[in-house]
Amino acid sequence: xxxxxxxxxxxxxxxxxxxxxxxxxxxxxxxxxxxxxxxxxxxxxxxxxxxxxxxxxxxxxxxxxxxxxxxxxxxxxxxxxxxxxxxxxxxxxxxxxxxxxxxxxxxxxxxxxxxxxxxxxxxxxxxxxxxxxxxxxxxxxxxxxxxxxxxxxxxxxxxxxxxxxxxxxxxxxxxxxxxxxxxxxxxxxxxxxxxxxxxxxxxxxxxxxxxxxxxxxxxxxxxxxxxxxxxxxxxxxxxxxxxxxxx
Amino acid sequence: xxxxxxxxxxxxxxxxxxxxxxxxxxxxxxxxxxxxxxxxxxxxxxxxxxxxxxxxxxxxxxxxxxxxxxxxxxxxxxxxxxxxxxxxxxxxxxxxxxxxxxxxxxxxxxxxxxxxxxxxxxxxxxxxxxxxxxxxxxxxxxxxxxxxxxxxxxxxxxxxxxxxxxxxxxxxxxxxxxxxxxxxxxxxxxxxxxxxxxxxxxxxxxxxxxxxxxxxxxxxxxxxxxxxxxxxxxxxxxxxxxxxxxxxxxxxxxxxxxxxxxxxxxxxxxxxxxxxxxxxxxxxxxxxxxxxxxxxxxxxxxxxxxxxxxxxxxxxxxxxxxxxxxxxxxxxxxxxxxxxxxxxxxxxxxxxxxxxxxxxxxxxxxxxxxxxxxxxxxxxxxxxxxxxxxxxxxxxxxxxxxxxxxxxxxxxxxxxxxxxxxxxxxxxxxxxxxxxxxxxxxxxxxxxxxxxxxxxxxxxxxxxxxxxxxxxxxxxxxxxxxxxxxxxxxxxxxxxxxxxxxxxxxxxxx
Numbered sequence: 001x002x003x004x005x006x007x008x009x010x011x012x013x014x015x016x017x018x019x020x021x022x023x024x025x026x027x028x029x030x031x032x033x034x035x036x037x038x039x040x041x042x043x044x045x046x047x048x049x050x051x052x053x054x055x056x057x058x059x060x061x062x063x064x065x066x067x068x069x070x071x072x073x074x075x076x077x078x079x080x081x082x083x084x085x086x087x088x089x090x091x092x093x094x095x096x097x098x099x100x101x102x103x104x105x106x107x108x109x110x111x112x113x114x115x116x117x118x119x120x121x122x123x124x125x126x127x128x129x130x131x132x133x134x135x136x137x138x139x140x141x142x143x144x145x146x147x148x149x150x151x152x153x154x155x156x157x158x159x160x161x162x163x164x165x166x167x168x169x170x171x172x173x174x175x176x177x178x179x180x181x182x183x184x185x186x187x188x189x190x191x192x193x194x195x196x197x198x199x200x201x202x203x204x205x206x207x208x209x210x211x212x213x214x215x216x217x218x219x220x221x222x223x224x225x226x227x228x229x230x231x232x233x234x235x236x237x238x239x240x241x242x243x244x245x246x247x
Numbered sequence: 248x249x250x251x252x253x254x255x256x257x258x259x260x261x262x263x264x265x266x267x268x269x270x271x272x273x274x275x276x277x278x279x280x281x282x283x284x285x286x287x288x289x290x291x292x293x294x295x296x297x298x299x300x301x302x303x304x305x306x307x308x309x310x311x312x313x314x315x316x317x318x319x320x321x322x323x324x325x326x327x328x329x330x331x332x333x334x335x336x337x338x339x340x341x342x343x344x345x346x347x348x349x350x351x352x353x354x355x356x357x358x359x360x361x362x363x364x365x366x367x368x369x370x371x372x373x374x375x376x377x378x379x380x381x382x383x384x385x386x387x388x389x390x391x392x393x394x395x396x397x398x399x400x401x402x403x404x405x406x407x408x409x410x411x412x413x414x415x416x417x418x419x420x421x422x423x424x425x426x427x428x429x430x431x432x433x434x435x436x437x438x439x440x441x442x443x444x445x446x447x448x449x450x451x452x453x454x455x456x457x458x459x460x461x462x463x464x465x466x467x468x469x470x471x472x473x474x475x476x477x478x479x480x481x482x483x484x485x486x487x488x489x490x491x492x493x494x495x496x497x498x499x500x501x502x503x504x505x506x507x508x509x510x511x512x513x514x515x516x517x518x519x520x521x522x523x524x525x526x527x528x529x530x531x532x533x534x535x536x537x538x539x540x541x542x543x544x545x546x547x548x549x550x551x552x553x554x555x556x557x558x559x560x561x562x563x564x565x566x567x568x569x570x571x572x573x574x575x576x577x578x579x580x581x582x583x584x585x586x587x588x589x590x591x592x593x594x595x596x597x598x599x600x601x602x603x604x605x606x607x608x609x610x611x612x613x614x615x616x617x618x619x620x621x622x623x624x625x626x627x628x629x630x631x632x633x634x635x636x637x638x639x640x641x642x643x644x645x646x647x648x649x650x651x652x653x654x655x656x657x658x659x660x661x662x663x664x665x666x667x668x669x670x671x672x673x674x675x676x677x678x679x680x681x682x683x684x685x686x687x688x689x690x691x692x693x694x695x696x697x698x699x700x701x702x703x704x705x706x707x708x709x710x711x712x713x714x715x716x717x718x719x720x721x722x723x724x725x726x727x728x729x730x731x732x733x734x735x736x737x738x739x740x741x742x743x744x745x746x747x748x749x750x751x752x753x754x755x756x757x
Binding site for chain 2: 039043044046120196198199218220221222240243244
């Protein structure tokens, strides 16, 4: 059983943050909210999303599992104007999701969850450095780096106490330093890893510019990026495996 | 009921049956990967356990797997994004030192437009990879040379009957199926080396019967596609007419392709009269293919195949033996190589056809060769100049017709002379258009072109026609010329060179 009413903004930002990595996903309809976990086909990027029941206008569920085609669901959610409410109801018999937006009714055929790639186990990583910054600074770093290269180095200078972003292209380089004052918080630790910009660009799309973003970094280790959405009732965690630094 | 081939898929390398040596090589490759950092190609017949071995290997090594197989779309962009990223990145759990196994299944099969650029991208991924990559393929030689050279190679051979039977026996025990040993042997026998088919057959039979007996096993021989090279060997050296025809049923080529293959390779072994006979049959086959194309009646294919297989086999007069290096048909590459020449030829033929009122095919077949012979190496210079002027040939076209080099002074001077001649004629004819009113004949007479009497007659009629069309019987040549100017290039009546003289003259003055 699943029946919920949610604002269009909350639903689209939740879907957007998952659809940058995968086309299809499983959604856990838990009693206290939605949960989505997915890993991209290359096994390089992972997303873990939870949306608390409190983020919904009304929410009723009893622990079901559905598989959805994300681009379809996004298109439907896109039909709603800002501020409109979207009503979702699962028909257990036909395995279809009924969606209502102000009189518009859409019946979405669901995908067999078994046919969707397995959900990843969330690796338990001990990342020494933590950087908390504003979404717009992430956007600025990624956009600048994208002008010169296809990969980006994120790291923390323990001596000088700053967080840096490095991108080396064939001819041009980009370097950005953010000190304690520019950041919301910085926890020093040894950190320097290289990442694919393609993925960071996609993830960046889902990060609201006015939100607090936390980056957990290590040396040649995956990065963990988390931020909240939907008035703090939703939480997204991205993980991205590092590029191997070839010599 | 779930698929037994999935249920009993090996989870570790030690469970992979048959191919012990290949299995050990694969393990060795993985264990020493940090030293050599090369990709590996695992190839062999379908169903012998290549993909299973790759997955089992990843499981043994504790490596996460990224697999791309034929059911995914595999265009260059997808391969770059997915396989490229996977082979250049560390893992989510181990970071940069973490290993991941990238498995590219069916690496020899990239389909047409959907997978455009796929195989080239695979080569790039393999060369730039920082993670172990396994390419799984059926046909080793279907992969590009550069790809094969960039990788280590491990061959999986067909699984012997001796290895298949224990696998089947094991499955029967675990599924609780009673069986006769002979039944298992019969299954193993009939699948000839394909372990996956054997397991599928076993499941199919076991679902029907309580107890497996040899009589239950009626699975007939599976269709197997035969390689084109084996077929050529059979056709040209071994089989009689009927055998050759039967062998062709297992070949995965259309008759059009097959004809090219046979036609290109028969002369490597046949000689003299038998070769002549063989080509006789091949030409019959080609005519049937022509009929198929013309009528779209594909049932004619059977006669084409009869001729090209049974006919060729029956033409053989003596024993053939040894090994011959058969090659792929050169038909397409020849077409590609001669494209430029053929385009020149067609361009000339089109102009001849337009001027002489023939079809392009006729111009090509019945006019062009004579022109070539008459102006061979520009020996008859006057004639060559006039030809160049008449058909408006440039250097390269003239060199094509005469066989003289394109850059030689001779050819260039002829083209220049031809241009002068055209100009001269233009002035002359325009003169007749403006001063010699009403007399088309005189303008024709003034043309320094022998051997065009019939044309002159035609042209005469032409002018009248044009003026009739104009609805003005008594018009002068000027009017006729003007009328023909109006119908320039319209050519609706399909008639030849409409008052070519009046035409160019007016153009010059306007």
